[in-house]
Amino acid sequence: MAIEGQDAAATGKPDNSRFNVEVAGGLFLIGLAIVGFIDTYSLKFGQMSGVGPGLMPRVTALIVGAFGMLLVAQGVRTPGQRLQGWSLRGLTFVVGAVILFGASIRPFGLAIAGPIAILLAALADPNTRLKEAVPFAIVLTIACIVLFKVVLRLPIPLAPFALGY
Amino acid sequence: MFDLLDKLALGFQTCLEVVWMIDPWFGLAIPVPLNLLLCFIGCLIGTLIGVLPGVGPIATIAILLPITYSLPPVGSLIMLAGIYYGAQYGGSTTAILVNIPGEATSVVTTLDGHQMARQGRAGAALAIAAIGSFIAGTIATLVIAAIGQPMTRVAQLFGPADYFALMVLGLMFAVILAQGSVPKAIAMIVLGILLSTVGSDLETGEERLTFGFSEISDGIDFAVIAMGLFGFAEILKNLESPEQRDVVKSQIGSLMPTRDDMRQSLAPIFRGTLVGSVLGILPGNGAVLGPFASYTLEKKLAADPSRFGKGAIEGVAGPESANNAGAQTAFIPLLTLGIPPNAVMALMLGAMTLKGIIPGPEVITKQPQLFWGMITSMWIGNAMLLIINLPLIGLWVRLLQVPYRLLFPAIVLFCCIGIYSINNNPLDVYLTALFAVFGYALMKFGFEPAPLLLGFVLGRLMEEKLRQALSISRGNFATFIQEPLSASLLAATVLLVLVAALPSIQRGREKVFVE
Numbered sequence: 189m190a191i192e193g194q195d196a197a198a199t200g201k202p203d204n205s206r207f208n209v210e211v212a213g214g215l216f217l218i219g220l221a222i223v224g225f226i227d228t229y230s231l232k233f234g235q236m237s238g239v240g241p242g243l244m245p246r247v248t249a250l251i252v253g254a255f256g257m258l259l260v261a262q263g264v265r266t267p268g269q270r271l272q273g274w275s276l277r278g279l280t281f282v283v284g285a286v287i288l289f290g291a292s293i294r295p296f297g298l299a300i301a302g303p304i305a306i307l308l309a310a311l312a313d314p315n316t317r318l319k320e321a322v323p324f325a326i327v328l329t330i331a332c333i334v335l336f337k338v339v340l341r342l343p344i345p346l347a348p349f350a351l352g353y
Numbered sequence: 354m355f356d357l358l359d360k361l362a363l364g365f366q367t368c369l370e371v372v373w374m375i376d377p378w379f380g381l382a383i384p385v386p387l388n389l390l391l392c393f394i395g396c397l398i399g400t401l402i403g404v405l406p407g408v409g410p411i412a413t414i415a416i417l418l419p420i421t422y423s424l425p426p427v428g429s430l431i432m433l434a435g436i437y438y439g440a441q442y443g444g445s446t447t448a449i450l451v452n453i454p455g456e457a458t459s460v461v462t463t464l465d466g467h468q469m470a471r472q473g474r475a476g477a478a479l480a481i482a483a484i485g486s487f488i489a490g491t492i493a494t495l496v497i498a499a500i501g502q503p504m505t506r507v508a509q510l511f512g513p514a515d516y517f518a519l520m521v522l523g524l525m526f527a528v529i530l531a532q533g534s535v536p537k538a539i540a541m542i543v544l545g546i547l548l549s550t551v552g553s554d555l556e557t558g559e560e561r562l563t564f565g566f567s568e569i570s571d572g573i574d575f576a577v578i579a580m581g582l583f584g585f586a587e588i589l590k591n592l593e594s595p596e597q598r599d600v601v602k603s604q605i606g607s608l609m610p611t612r613d614d615m616r617q618s619l620a621p622i623f624r625g626t627l628v629g630s631v632l633g634i635l636p637g638n639g640a641v642l643g644p645f646a647s648y649t650l651e652k653k654l655a656a657d658p659s660r661f662g663k664g665a666i667e668g669v670a671g672p673e674s675a676n677n678a679g680a681q682t683a684f685i686p687l688l689t690l691g692i693p694p695n696a697v698m699a700l701m702l703g704a705m706t707l708k709g710i711i712p713g714p715e716v717i718t719k720q721p722q723l724f725w726g727m728i729t730s731m732w733i734g735n736a737m738l739l740i741i742n743l744p745l746i747g748l749w750v751r752l753l754q755v756p757y758r759l760l761f762p763a764i765v766l767f768c769c770i771g772i773y774s775i776n777n778n779p780l781d782v783y784l785t786a787l788f789a790v791f792g793y794a795l796m797k798f799g800f801e802p803a804p805l806l807l808g809f810v811l812g813r814l815m816e817e818k819l820r821q822a823l824s825i826s827r828g829n830f831a832t833f834i835q836e837p838l839s840a841s842l843l844a845a846t847v848l849l850v851l852v853a854a855l856p857s858i859q860r861g862r863e864k865v866f867v868e
Contacts, residue, residue, distance in 0.1 A: 286765065290769070329766075342774045
């Protein structure tokens, strides 16, 4: 879905796509509803004496799906704003930084995982300068260690390879 | 009346309580007024995030939840509350000086506040905003104290069916007060309820929607959703639209409002407080609507409405009082009924549950020091905010110069540490990354994430009450219309839907949000 964001504005095309935000949002909801409905299909809906575990998820999934269809119908009938492009740069680096933090926190601890997450996330912004970002990452990590390890004593690993915790 | 004073005295006692703490270096016992200190820290952090555009109270409270793990319950709730109303103060500073609303509730303040700043009267605007907020905060504190007990008594009459009906009504209010499209808001609330069913079933223990991951069989942690949707997804959104900061370079001017300013502002402050207090109790966007309503009201009442938008001090005094009053009265439904009216209160509910406190009418009787301590801390906090804000204004202005390219990586790291610390489990971190992408997609499709979080938190409660009600009535759905209380609440819901469908109201809704 890497349609470039500003193309509609840049090319001066009128914003009246039939595959617009509403339709896309509606399809998204329908997809979620289907997943929710299928996964809870085997659960009991309920019997005379009460409600089974399947009632709430299935009823809500149905409602979500119904609103999805409503949005699709509305969107197709009245062409509107085109779906904007996703900024892949931001997604890659910010989400990547979070995942890398999750992967490195246990083996390497905050002392390593911290600066890596900051630097990787910082790359999401084209204005980032390494000269500024590297010292910032170090200072911020130290500040976090003081706050979370020393003051608040959270059990987050610091540098297990060197300190053992 | 004396009873109330008694209770407020208990609150003050709780706030001023001294705890003996052992310092980590020398092992000395030091007396620390812990709750007072936490109140101050909360207000300080609140002002900070209020000042910094792009960092909202929802994300901040979510980030700070793990910090409160090692704190006592009363203290941590006092701190989290301080963050919320503190952010309302800070938001006005950015609105006036930079023309960027630091918070959604200070959007209207940019209109006249920034104009005043351009005319060299930033000092007066900031001072009026702070004084208005203080007066509003004081009155709102008294309102909570006065309404709290009677509301709790009413709440104790509520059976499961009535609770369920009340939540349906509340969610309907939230839909109507939400920004943008009604079907989209409903879809988000229901999707939130669907997400709340993830995990093992309350009664049978069967796994639902866990897709084989036993780690989420306790349900998705709401901090994971909150940080994904409000921490990370917000960053992704902000990165796409580079902000322009138009910091007022000229002198801030005297911080003392003139006698004329005070005279013009006094009535708007009280009117704003009233409007804000009432709207703040309403579910959903109520607290955000307060300032809009107050601005419209002041403009209508003004002898010369054309002054508005060109630096009318009433346009700062009214809305700023309204947003602070609303931020505080929003606690009423949470503290008395155990039902959070908006996303921030949903987080507060989460924080209470983490501490083993079940919010609801029992809190006031079983944990009076928590209830009254929180209420009096709000008044103390408001006094602190006056001190934090006015003399330190120069510091906050300098903070505005911290560029976003440094700010957002710091938020990323704080969030990561916070999520990991919930269960010391990297899986939570991955799950949050997933919700970040999910939240980004929602934004791209034009959905608001706040109703989803509200639905998510209320979902579990709703399912519980629904099933309780139905097992009492032996599966008879008619119980919801046979019980008088629940029947009238559901009737009110239907009425609300009908009223909202009226074309004139729909136009009104659009107008409010366009303005």
